[in-house]
Amino acid sequence: MKRNTVILIVGIVAIAFMSYMLLSIGTKKSEKMLINASTPIVKEGIEARNDRWAKTYPRQFDSWKKTKKSSEIIDLVKKYPQLAILWAGYGFSKDYNAPRGHSFALQSNRNTLRTGAPTGANTGPMPMSCWSCKSPDVARLMEKEGEKEFFTGKWARAGSEIVNPIGCADCHNSQTGELQLSRPYLKRALVSSGRKLEDITYQEMRSLACAQCHSEYYFLKTPYKDKKGVQKTAAVVTFPWEKGLSAENMEDYYNSFGFKDWTHKLSKVPMLKAQHPGYEIFTTGIHYKRNLSCADCHMPYTQEGGVKFSDHQIQSPLNNIANSCLTCHRQSEAEFKSIVEEKLKRKDQLNVLTMNNLAGAHLMAKKAYEKGATNAEMTKVTETIRSSQWIWDYSIASHGSFFHAPEETLRLLAVANDKAQQARLELTGILAKYGILNYKVPDFSTKEKAQKLAGVNLNKLVKEKLSFKSKLMSDWIDKASKEGRLNKEYLKGLPDKASYPQ
Amino acid sequence: MTKEAALKYAAMVIVAVAIGMGLHLVGESKAISYMSSKPEACINCHVMESYYATWQHSSHAQRAVCVECHLPVDNYIDKYASKTLDGWNHSTAFTLNTYGKRMLISDDGARRVQENCIRCHSALSQTIVKTTDRYHAFDNETLGGGRKCWDCHRNVPHGKVRSINATPDNLGVKWHLKKY
Numbered sequence: 001m002k003r004n005t006v007i008l009i010v011g012i013v014a015i016a017f018m019s020y021m022l023l024s025i026g027t028k029k030s031e032k033m034l035i036n037a038s039t040p041i042v043k044e045g046i047e048a049r050n051d052r053w054a055k056t057y058p059r060q061f062d063s064w065k066k067t068k069k070s071s072e073i074i075d076l077v078k079k080y081p082q083l084a085i086l087w088a089g090y091g092f093s094k095d096y097n098a099p100r101g102h103s104f105a106l107q108s109n110r111n112t113l114r115t116g117a118p119t120g121a122n123t124g125p126m127p128m129s130c131w132s133c134k135s136p137d138v139a140r141l142m143e144k145e146g147e148k149e150f151f152t153g154k155w156a157r158a159g160s161e162i163v164n165p166i167g168c169a170d171c172h173n174s175q176t177g178e179l180q181l182s183r184p185y186l187k188r189a190l191v192s193s194g195r196k197l198e199d200i201t202y203q204e205m206r207s208l209a210c211a212q213c214h215s216e217y218y219f220l221k222t223p224y225k226d227k228k229g230v231q232k233t234a235a236v237v238t239f240p241w242e243k244g245l246s247a248e249n250m251e252d253y254y255n256s257f258g259f260k261d262w263t264h265k266l267s268k269v270p271m272l273k274a275q276h277p278g279y280e281i282f283t284t285g286i287h288y289k290r291n292l293s294c295a296d297c298h299m300p301y302t303q304e305g306g307v308k309f310s311d312h313q314i315q316s317p318l319n320n321i322a323n324s325c326l327t328c329h330r331q332s333e334a335e336f337k338s339i340v341e342e343k344l345k346r347k348d349q350l351n352v353l354t355m356n357n358l359a360g361a362h363l364m365a366k367k368a369y370e371k372g373a374t375n376a377e378m379t380k381v382t383e384t385i386r387s388s389q390w391i392w393d394y395s396i397a398s399h400g401s402f403f404h405a406p407e408e409t410l411r412l413l414a415v416a417n418d419k420a421q422q423a424r425l426e427l428t429g430i431l432a433k434y435g436i437l438n439y440k441v442p443d444f445s446t447k448e449k450a451q452k453l454a455g456v457n458l459n460k461l462v463k464e465k466l467s468f469k470s471k472l473m474s475d476w477i478d479k480a481s482k483e484g485r486l487n488k489e490y491l492k493g494l495p496d497k498a499s500y501p502q
Numbered sequence: 503m504t505k506e507a508a509l510k511y512a513a514m515v516i517v518a519v520a521i522g523m524g525l526h527l528v529g530e531s532k533a534i535s536y537m538s539s540k541p542e543a544c545i546n547c548h549v550m551e552s553y554y555a556t557w558q559h560s561s562h563a564q565r566a567v568c569v570e571c572h573l574p575v576d577n578y579i580d581k582y583a584s585k586t587l588d589g590w591n592h593s594t595a596f597t598l599n600t601y602g603k604r605m606l607i608s609d610d611g612a613r614r615v616q617e618n619c620i621r622c623h624s625a626l627s628q629t630i631v632k633t634t635d636r637y638h639a640f641d642n643e644t645l646g647g648g649r650k651c652w653d654c655h656r657n658v659p660h661g662k663v664r665s666i667n668a669t670p671d672n673l674g675v676k677w678h679l680k681k682y
Contacts, residue, residue, distance in 0.1 A: 005513075007513040008509065008516055012516060014524075015516070015520050018524060022530060025531055026530075028548065032548040
C-alpha cells in the first residue's frame with residue numbers, strides 16, 4: 001500500500017511539473033511564431049481599420065493606442081501671435097496647434113478651423129488633398145477610386161470614408177505586414193529626386209514610411225479625363241524634390257514656374273507655405289548621416305516577455321531616453337534632457353527674432369501700399385519677403401528640426417532673419433519716400449490683436465465649426481460606423497479637444 | 503474494491519499518464535534535437551535567434567557549428583558536463599524569463615571557446631605563444647596573460663552588435679527556416 005501511495009504522489013507531482021513545462025513551451029512557441037510569422041490581415045486589398053490588426057499584432061497595436069496620451073492642445077497662434085500676421089489670408093492664421101499623437105490625426109483635421117464648416121459634400125474651403133496624411137482610409141480609397149479621382153473634389157466629399165486615424169496600413173502591407181509606401185506621391189518624389197526605388201534598403205524604409213507624410217508638398221493642378229470621359233482637374237499632392245531637398249533647392253523649384261500657395265492679405269506677396277519638411281531637413285543632420293532612421297529613436301525596440309518589438313507609441317524620444325538615446329550614447333538621462341533643451345532655446349530665440357521681423361515687414365509693406373507705393377517699387381521687397389518667409393517656414397515647420405538638424409535649422413533662421421531685415425530696410429526707404437518716418441507697426445502682441453489685423457473673425461469661424469460638428473460631421477461618423485468602416489467604440493476613448501472651447 | 507486495489511489502479515493510471523505526457527513533452531520540447539550538433543537545435547529557444555543569425559552570416563558558418571566552439575570537442579567527460587550545466591542554466595533562465603537583453607558568456611563558457619580557438623588556429627596560436635614574451639610583459643604562462651582572442655578580434659564571429667535589442671530582424675533565421 002505504501003508503495004502505491006508513493007508512486008501516486010510522485011506521479012502527480014511529475015504530471016504537475018510536466019504540465020507546467022508544456023504550458024511554458026507552448027507560450028514560448030507562440031512567441032516564436034509571432035516573431036517569425038506574418039499573418040495576412042486581409043486576403044487582398046488594404047485593411048484600414050486599425051483594430052483589425054490588433055489580433056495579429058497585439059503588442060504593436062497596444063503601444064500605438066497609447067499615442068492618444070498625447071492629447072494636449074497647444075495653441076501656437078496664442079503662443080506666437082506673429083503667426084497670424086505671417087499667414088494673413090491663409091488658413092493657418094485661423095488656427096494652428098502643436099502636433100498631437102497619431103490617434104488624433106483625424107480629430108485634429110476635422111476640428112481645426114482651417115478645414116472650415118462644410119454643410120454638404122461640395123462645400124467648404126478645402127480640397128480632398130487635405131485628407132492625404134491623416135488616415136489609412138486614404139490608401140484604401142485611392143486604391144478604390146484611382147489616385148487622380150481621389151484628389152478631385154472638396155474635402156467634405158469623403159468625410160464618411162476617411163474615418164480611421166493614422167495607423168497600421170499607412171506603413172504596412174495588409175497581407176505580409178512588411179513596411180511599404182502606401183502613398184504614390186512619395187514614390188514619384190523619390191524617383192524625381194534621382195533615387196532608385198529598387199535600391200531602397202530596409203533601414204531607409206524605416207524613415208521613408210514616415211516621409212510619406214512628414215515632408216514638404218504642394219497641390220499640383222492636374223487635368224485628366226475620368227472614366228466617363230469628363231474633363232476634370234485633380235489637386236495632386238506633389239513633393240518639390242526635383243531640384244533637391246534643401247530649402248534653396250525647393251525655392252528654385254517653386255520659382256521656376258512661379259508657384260504660390262496664396263497671396264498675402266497684408267503685403268500682397270505671392271507666398272509659399274512650407275508644410276512640414278521633417279524628412280528633408282533630417283537628412284542634413286548627423287543622425288541621418290550616421291545611418292539612423294526615424295524609427296530608431298521614435299519607435300525604439302522594447303521587450304514584453306520574450307518578444308521584442310518596436311514601440312508604436314510614436315512620440316518624442318525624450319519621453320523614452322533610456323530606450324532611444326541611451327542605446328548608443330552613454331551619458332545620463334538628465335544630461336540628455338538639458339542638451340536638448342539648450343538646442344530648443346537656441347532655435348526659439350532666433351525663431352522669435354525672425355518672426356517679429358517678418359511680421360514687421362508684412363505690416364510695413366501694407367502701409368507702403370496704402371501710401372501709394374507702386375508694384376514696381378515693391379518688386380524687390382516682395383521677392384525678399386517671399387524668400388525670407390519660405391526659408392523661415394522650412395526651418396521650423398517640422399517642429400523637431402532644432403534637434404534633427406540643429407546647424408541647418410539655425411543657418412536657415414539666420415538667412416531668413418537677414419532677408420526679413422533687408423526687406424524692412426528697403427521698406428523704410430520706400431515709406432520715407434512717401435513721407436513716413438519712423439513708422440511704428442501696429443501691435444500684434446496677442447492672438448486677438450494679431451488675428452484682428454489679419455482679418456480673422458474667430459467667433460464666426462468657431463460658431464460655424466461647432467454647427468458643422470453637430471450636424472454633417474456627426475452624420476459622417478454614423479454613416480461610417482453603420483457601413484462598417486469604423487469601430488465607434490474607438491472614438492469613445494479619445495478626448496475631443498481643439499483650440500476653442502467644445 | 504478494496505482501498506488497496508483502488509490505490510494500485512490509480513497508481514497504474516498515473517504512471518501511464520505520466521509516461522504518455524513525458525513522451526509528449528520530449529516531442530514538444532524537441533529534446534532529441536539536443537543530442538545532435540545541429541545549430542538549429544540552439545534556436546529552439548528564440549532568444550538565440552540573434553546569435554544564430556549573426557553566426558550564420560559570418561565566415562565561421564562555413565567551418566564550425568555552435569557546439570564546435572562552445573563545447574569541448576576532444577574530452578567527452580568535459581563535453582557532457584558542460585552540456586549539462588549549460589542546458590540547465592539556459593532552460594531555467596528561458597523558462598523563468600530571468601535572462602537579460604544583452605547576454606554574456608559565462609567564465610567557463612569563455613574558457614571552452616578560447617580552447618577551441620587555439621585548437622583550430624593552432625599554427626597561428628603557437629607562434630603567438632612562442633613570441634609572447636617579446637610583446638607581452640606578463641609572467642603568466644597562458645596566452646597573453648589571461649586575455650582572450652576576442653578581446654582583440656571583437657567581431658568574431660557574432661559581430662559587435664548582437665544583443666536582442668540590437669539585432670532587429672533576424673532575416674537569416676527566417677530565411678533559413680523557410681528552407682526546412
